Amino acid sequence: MSDDLYGLAMTVLHPGFEGTSTPDWLRRALGEGLGGVVLFARNAIDERLVRQFRAENPDVVVAIDEEGGTVTRLEVTDGSSFPGNRALGVVDDVELTEQVGRQIGRMLADLDITLNYAPSADVNANPANPVIGVRSFGPTPELVSRHTVAYIDGVQGAGVAACAKHFPGHGDTVTDSHLALPTVHASREVLFERDLPPFRAAIEAGVRVVMSGHLLVPALDPAVPATLSRTVMTEILRDELGFDGMLTTDAIEMRAVAALAAPGEIVVRALNAGVDAICAGLCDEDGLREMRDAIVAAVRAGTLPEERLAEAAARVRAVSAWYAAQEPLRRQAHDDVDEDAGLRAARRALTTSGTAALGRGPLVVEINTRFSKAVDPATPTGITAALTALLPDTARVQMEAEGELPPFDDRPVVLVVHDAARHPWVRETVAKALALRPDVIVVDTGVPAPPDGATHVATHGISRVSAQAAAEWLLT
Known part of the structure; x- marks a missing residue:
């Protein structure tokens, strides 16, 4: 058994925090090898803040939800400089979508942010969907697939990792997973024909990260949400679709999974399912230590294989290494300013x-x-x-x-x-x-x-x- 179980456990944990500067507990955690930090609008994000993280751990994966449109963390006060996915899908110009993705990637690269939790690759098949809606490129898999690829090409072409979400697809739901557990009632055949193609296209395009959706999908696994399902996370996403990058959870404080068990248990179950990184958007020192200790205890008890934890930590580190290797792209993107890309897209939409x-x-x-x-x-x-x-x-x-x-x-x-x-x-x-x-x-x-x-x-x-x-x- 590894002498560094605590280090492996810290690598797979990616918390958010309150405040506009790095709290002492987060500094200590970064020094102990914390693998990631998730940024929100409440953090008043700037270069100074990210430098504080990297001073403690240069390899930390700094992540953010910067979809453009409705979901922005950097431009929340005045609204995003870029229209969201639905607008881009209405225009249906993949070159324009790639340009928008590149400009969003450039903005994140200038802040030294590793990972964008975008795009939403969900097919908004249900018009009553309360949480996806305009965050989706549209209602058909073909449309969503081609724009998902274009957006990923844009963001990653600027040297920032992209993330296709929310696997296996949050588009056919009538429940917001922030509030309760949604159920996708479609058959396996429909899921593979409608919901999975954008994720397959994203994987073929080289997306570095996929985010799980907190969804019950009975046709795939009637017992547990996708985030906690080895059938969905490993057998389908890994084995059938061939994804070998970092798999992250959606935020585990969302009621869809938080109502099922304590955070430590949710974390261990997600890792066992095949997830590599745990997004904990609302976290403090006690919560972080609780999750870390639950992971270590599970390995020692034999309920979480050490090999699985080591594999997860390696995939987190691989994203950090990929990001480091993209420095030439980020320098190039810094000079590739297209201030009108968002407005052009908005006018056409x-x-x-x-x-x-x-x-x-x-x-x-x-x-x-x-x-x-x-x-x-x-x-x-x-x-x-x-x-x-x-x-x-x-x-x-x-x-x-x-x-x-x-x-x-x-x-x-x-x-x-x-x-x-x-x-x-x-x-x-x-x-x-x-x-x-x-x-x-x-x-x-x-x-x-x-x-x-x-x-x-x-x-x-x-x-x-x-x-x-x-x-x-x-x-x-």
Whole structure:
């Protein structure tokens, strides 16, 4: 038995943390060989912070969710400079998707971030999906596959590792795995024809990392979520699809798995299933030590083979080594600045009906559809800000979910909604507004449901550039 079981255990643990500087417990853990750190918007990410990590452990895998669009950690205050996957899928130009991926990769490379937990390779087969939606490139495996590959090529072409998620596919669910355990009811045949092709394409394209989805998929394993299933993680992903890179969990504090057992047990079960890295987005020193000690105890008790733990640690180190070898690509990407890539994509992604030529500031009514837990709560739709930049007399009213419309005066009215296709009450609110004011303009930042006869703008996602593109159209 290895004398360094604690070191192996620390290598496979990748926690997040609170605060805007490296806490003492995290510094100590990095010095002890902690394999990864996960960054969130709450950390106020900059080069200084990442340098603090690397001063303690130069080989640490620094990871982040920077999908573009709805999910951004670096640009949460003003919104992303890049539209999300759905918008890119609507445009369906793989060269443009690769350009966007490269610019996101360049942004991460400049911060010395190793790994982007993106793209979402999920096929959004269910329009009622509450957590994927516009994070997916679209509803068909062919579309999602080609854009998944293009995005990976862009990010990894900038010298940053990409991650295809959420295996074996989170697109056909009606439950948010942050809140409860979703079930995918499709047959094995449907899963292999619809959900798995984007992951197969990602693997063939050389993606460095795959993230597991906290999903119950009875056709593959009726007993446990995919993250904890050796059938799904090893027999299918490794043996059938041929993936030999690092396999990471989605965050283990998500209720889909957190409700099943204590963190230490979840970690050991995931490692036994074939996972290599444990993402623990909400963590502190006690939680980290608890997980480390559970891994070591399981190896000593014979319930987790030491060879499996060593294999997992080696795959984490392989991602770090790959990243180190990409330094020439990162230097090249640093000089390959394309500041307009995101806005070009956002403009091309707009789908519109009717006409609009706002000549004065409108009343913007923001219907506050609650975003999924994957979206930072500070993320703005940006429509009001974009309109105000062009028309300073723009006014704004926020309407809470299923609330009452404000009174309208003679100003133009712009109704901002999100995922109207998924929310009957949103569609009912739009209908009420149109009954009062047939000239109401509807802007949908999610999966849209255009009302008959109304001027309608669909951005297919939330980002600063999507809002700017919509505002520009509304004034022309």
